[in-house]
Amino acid sequence: MIKPEIVEAKQVGEIITQIEQNGFTIRALELVQLEIEDAEEFYAVHQDRPFYKDLCTYMSSGPVVAMVLEKDNAVAEFRKFIGATNPAEANEGTIRKQFGKSIEENAIHGSDADETALEEIEFFFPGMLE
Numbered sequence: 001m002i003k004p005e006i007v008e009a010k011q012v013g014e015i016i017t018q019i020e021q022n023g024f025t026i027r028a029l030e031l032v033q034l035e036i037e038d039a040e041e042f043y044a045v046h047q048d049r050p051f052y053k054d055l056c057t058y059m060s061s062g063p064v065v066a067m068v069l070e071k072d073n074a075v076a077e078f079r080k081f082i083g084a085t086n087p088a089e090a091n092e093g094t095i096r097k098q099f100g101k102s103i104e105e106n107a108i109h110g111s112d113a114d115e116t117a118l119e120e121i122e123f124f125f126p127g128m129l130e
């Protein structure tokens with residue numbers, strides 16, 4: 001999921017270009033405006049963390065780009081490709097290093113495990129996996 005600050009900054013195309021150049025195939029893509037309740041549901045796993053409320057407010061502040069990407073070992077490969085959660089700690093060349101502004105405005109979200117990816121695909125593209 002490409003985050004709101006990237007849509008606002010008109011950098012969606014640059015990021016999608018890099019996604020494709022790194023061997024990921026786009027299987028689904030949608031520009032979505034999340035309501036705060038949607039963001040709360042998507043990030044429910046973080047509901048007890050101090051940053052949860054701010055994160056949900058931010059993630060519903062403008063449209064995001066949700067994508068389903070395919071590649072061998074896609075979840076782990078994508079995590080490597082986007083880099084550490086905090087852009088300041090991300091490796092050179094990663095998406096978060098190049099485009100992230102802060103730990104919250106870190107450009108992009110990637111599923112953290114195969115099981116989570118299935119839930120997140122169902123969240124944005126209900127029925128796609130049936």
Ligand code: CMP
Pocket residue numbers: 046051055085103104105106108109110
């Ligand atoms: P994301 O991959 O979208 O998953 C949860 C998000 O919470 C994370 O990226 C960050 O943008 C955000 N976040 C904000 N503060 C923190 C923090 N202190 N630790 C981890 N994640 C944080």
